[in-house]
Amino acid sequence: MNAFLHTMRRAAGALLAAAALQPFAHAANAPQPAVAASAIQSHTIDANGVQVHYLQAGQASANTDATPVVLLHGYTETSHMWQPLMTRLAGERVVLAPDLPGAGGSAIPTSGYDKKTLAQDIHAMVHALGYRRVKLVGHDIGLMVAYAYAAQYPDEVDSIVLMDAFLPGVGDWQKVWLLRDKWHFNFYGDTPEKLVRGRERIFFEHFWNDFAADPARSVSDADRRYYSAQYARNGRMRAGFEYFHAFPQDAQDFAAFAKTPLTMPMLVLTGERASGTFLIDQAKLVATDVHGVVVPGAGHWLMEEAPDATMTQLVRFIDAPSAN
Template identity: 85%
Template sequence: MNTFLHTIRRAAGVLLAAAALQPTAHAANTPPAPQPIAATSAIRSHTIEANGVELHYLQAGHGDATPVVLLHGYTETSHMWQPLMTRLAGERVVIAPDLPGAGGSAMPASGYDKKTMAQDIHAMVRALGYRKVKLVGHDIGLMVAYAYAAQYPDEVESIVLMDAFLPGVGDWQKVWLLRDKWHFNFYGATPEQLVRGRERTYFEHFWNDFAADPAHSVSEADRRYYSAQYARNGRMRAGFEYFHTFTQDADDFAAFARTPLPMPMLVLAGERASGTFLIDQAKLVATNVQGVVVPGAGHWLMEEAPDATMAQLVHFIDATSSN
């Protein structure tokens, strides 16, 4: 993307925020007071301009080991990764950005296909002075992680995909998460008006129905936090675009899959969610795949099975270190 397109993309994002109907443009781009960061000052909040988009990110840790980039999914933000960040930060830098359109990051008017979002995250990584990274992605974040690794394979030391699916790969239309794929087409003026002021009601569908047990899914405090984050002016519209672009993602991923990824890949899936589906997909796009089904868990692995999930992540990330 050249400098002119960067400028147009940023300007269009400003117009998108200004066109929304509720608070002022300033309020639309300013998050509500966040919850305390993981009870530790070791995790710090930053913003950076990358690929024409202002991205908010959390950062922790130091050391010479390969940095880890954590990519969140829909209905969540970088906030979800704080418990893992404190576990990984002993020997390396750990970075958790808010995806474009989410959290404290800007809302570009376009570019929500995962190929472009991966380019945004890559530009952030390079702007921070890093070349090679380890990637971890959950839900929409795993799609961005895959698109990153497919476009920059020499710059990815390892990759983790966590419970969802890869559009355009294999028999992707039959994945468990597509049992009620109505929300893929739930975008535009009418859906925005229907959900406005009812963001939590909408998100409860995902947090409850995609969990093995809604009582052990996303916590009450986090439900309030994420609902407030996405309720800010224009954020739901941006979130809907993550699904609206699946047709483009499917075309891009089908093309990416023709060149299998060579780096080590771990796939973590909930027994009561994706099961072995994502593992099977991963074997179609990569040559070095480890698959783990987390017993009893649904889609929200970090919330439903935090100890088992983080143990797998830490072990894999440490085991694949080249430093």
């Protein structure tokens, strides 16, 4: 399919919704921000025929390695999850946190929820903003998009961070620890949508509680209300289900990507009580320069369960000078 038809197909079903920038609650042990949350701006841009909403903070400095950072959220969350990290990183570099197509304030495409296509959308956003080289960070579904981005555009990625989930199609991926709950991978279509309508928070509580080491230290109540309201908007739950529906295609794509290992520095952060060393082991099958860190006592929600330890690792890695 040529580029024009691809754009028209994806744009045809787009539903653009305004996304207000929401304040975040700092964890008690979170480090002090480098810039105020009020410095984070909300924008929307056309990317690959899809209207993508994104948050932006910071500005480039001639005195530092100012490669922009792109932060990619996971399921049940939006770009909102990254605000504490954005305030830490945005002193002398541009930090971008898009809502994945189908989530938050981004449009809802009729197709293209495989991670290869989502990565192409984010890549188009980066280029539309005038950037070429980036540093990538992805959590959950976002790490899959980050990997697909780096695999397709390796010469444009200085470094990449994968945060707690797994890579479909890589190694023995069907046995990952979190897959004990893999019923939700096949939970899509009219009946599931009707079952969760008006009960979005009840559905999400399964993830926020069961994938956390301690539900009391997981996603905050304020954020649970915010994310539930975001996904309750028309079409958002269906789009979220499509991220999982696309896993068989992702597995094929990632198996092909893995034949050409990534060479840029890769940091893998996982929760001791979540994926453990599994994602680190997967990463070593797809990349040659992997540094893995298991966050002690943490579950899947690293930014919420262990904000200090997680952001310290992220800032140190991101601020390291680029090899190129």
